[in-house]
Amino acid sequence: MAEPLLAIEDLAVEFRTEDGLVRAVDRVSYEVHPGEVVGLVGESGSGKSVTAMSVLGLIRQPGRIAGGSIRFRGRDLRTASEREMRAVRGGEIGMIFQDPMTALNPVMTVGAQIVEALRLHQRRMSGAAARKRAVELLSLVGVPNPDTRFGQYPHEYSGGMRQRAMIAMAIANDPVLIIADEPTTALDVTIQAQVLRLLRTAQREAGSATILITHDLGVIAELADRVVVMYAGRVVEHGDVHTIFSAPRHPYTVGLMGSLPNLAEQGAPLRPIPGSPPSLLDPPGGCPFHPRCTLSQGRQRCRVERPTLIAVGAAHASACHFHDELAGVAPGVPVPGAGATDPAGGTEAEALR
Ligand SMILES: Nc1ncnc2c1ncn2[C@@H]1O[C@H](COP(=O)(O)OP(=O)(O)O)[C@@H](O)[C@H]1O
Ligand code: SF4
Ligand SMILES: [Mg+2]
Structure with a gap:
């Protein structure tokens, strides 16, 4: 590999x-x-x-x-x-966190923050080019009226729109x-x-x-x-x-x-x-999952021997x-569109519906 x-x-x-x-x-x-x-x-x-x-x-x-x-x-x-x-x-490395409100600066417009992110990492980018790119990024992540939205503050965005803005910022520098x-x-x-x-x-x-x-x-x-x-x-x-x-x-x-x-x-x-x-201050000995494990059924080995990852x-x-003992015991539930192989393709247009 x-x-x-x-x-x-x-x-x-x-x-x-x-x-x-x-x-x-x-x-x-x-x-x-x-x-x-x-x-x-x-x-x-x-x-x-x-x-x-x-x-x-x-x-x-x-x-x-x-x-x-x-x-x-x-x-x-x-x-x-x-x-x-x-x-x-x-x-x-681009970063996206659970709560965009803590990651975005409340006293700076969303556009200015994307411009700042761009120019911090691409020193030669002019202000005008960064602005153009920021609007493109907002449009790419499906923020409607990106030109107007560029000049708005995070609190003027809905939760979903804020998360889109954070995704725009995360991908701004092609991480x-x-x-x-x-x-x-x-x-x-x-x-x-x-x-x-x-x-x-x-x-x-x-x-x-x-x-x-x-x-x-x-x-x-x-x-x-x-x-x-x-x-x-x-x-x-x-x-x-x-x-x-x-x-x-x-x-x-x-x-x-x-x-x-x-x-x-x-x-x-x-x-x-x-x-x-468990509390990580004093985790259970042996397998840390043993107090909750239905497969273990109190077996001694689970209580005393720490399992390591094996192929x-x-x-x-x-x-x-x-x-x-779990071999062949499939949970028997289908996986909805599991993973990257999505036959429908998941286009940008669909993503915005
Ligand atoms: N600042 C901190 N001070 C003390 N313990 C912490 C701190 N941050 C994380 N921990 C400990 O690390 C554990 C794992 O935290 P975290 O990685 O945030 O869990 P997850 O993201 O899986 O919910 C927490 O249960 C806590 O015991
Ligand atoms: S069977 Fe034993 S080793 Fe396996 S997860 Fe349960 S407690 Fe851990
Ligand atoms: Mg966490």
Whole structure:
């Protein structure tokens, strides 16, 4: 396979809190290849955002990267200077966050912010050229009347329009990687679908690889090529999107599907995972999922031995001692338009409907 664009290896991130040391990310490894969409999924608190913040060099006190490496285009971002990281953020790596209101500057017009993003990373671009490009970008992401909208403030935009503006800003400098952290979580369901389709169009147009972070497997099914499932700061399963949905080999992944309304509607009963994620101050020994696991049935090995990720198929790995007991136990639910192979094509025009 070609050289990965991003290779995270054995990443460990901890936070020093009043109650003790929180291991938010525990020896996480995954790769992102040029142009692909990697979905990072797991319940809230599983370490998805902290992983992304690490790549962007945004882990601040009381947190620190305690180990591992983050190689991006051949260089280790852990040793990059703050100046280099400022060039990476918003330049080579575009960012989209859950809440555009905190990412956009409330006292600057949307257009001025896109112009600023462009000129920060493309020093030779004239003001006039940047303005023209900003209007083009707003039009590309489906903001109507982009000339007028250029001069408006974020609070004059609706939630969905603000998220479009943030996507415009994220792709402004033709990033090779986009990190989208819960990009649709704050939006109405109908707007969510539109913004997801737009994100796919923008990503394909720019040819950017994408790390798509979400707690929602439905979003993963729509957009991801590959899936990395996280639980309690660790990767518990990874594989391509079709394999993950048709032949999952970790009970946590199966559990996430059981709590997915879209898929459950089509026949399977809705079964949320019992219990809640563990405290990362003092996670359970052995397999961290064992107190909630219906496959384990209290087996001793689950309580004492930490499972490591092992290959269970081509480019498919699971961190479950008893993964083979899930072989052939497909959750039996179809995947709605899973992944990148969307026969309908998902054109820009459709994305804006
Ligand atoms: N600033 C912080 N201080 C202390 N702990 C933190 C901080 N940020 C994150 N954490 C810890 O890291 C865990 C993972 O957080 P996060 O990556 O935001 O989860 P996710 O994005 O998967 O919902 C949290 O459950 C929390 O314990
Ligand atoms: S190792 Fe045991 S507790 Fe962990 S997921 Fe597998 S069966 Fe469940
Ligand atoms: Mg998060």
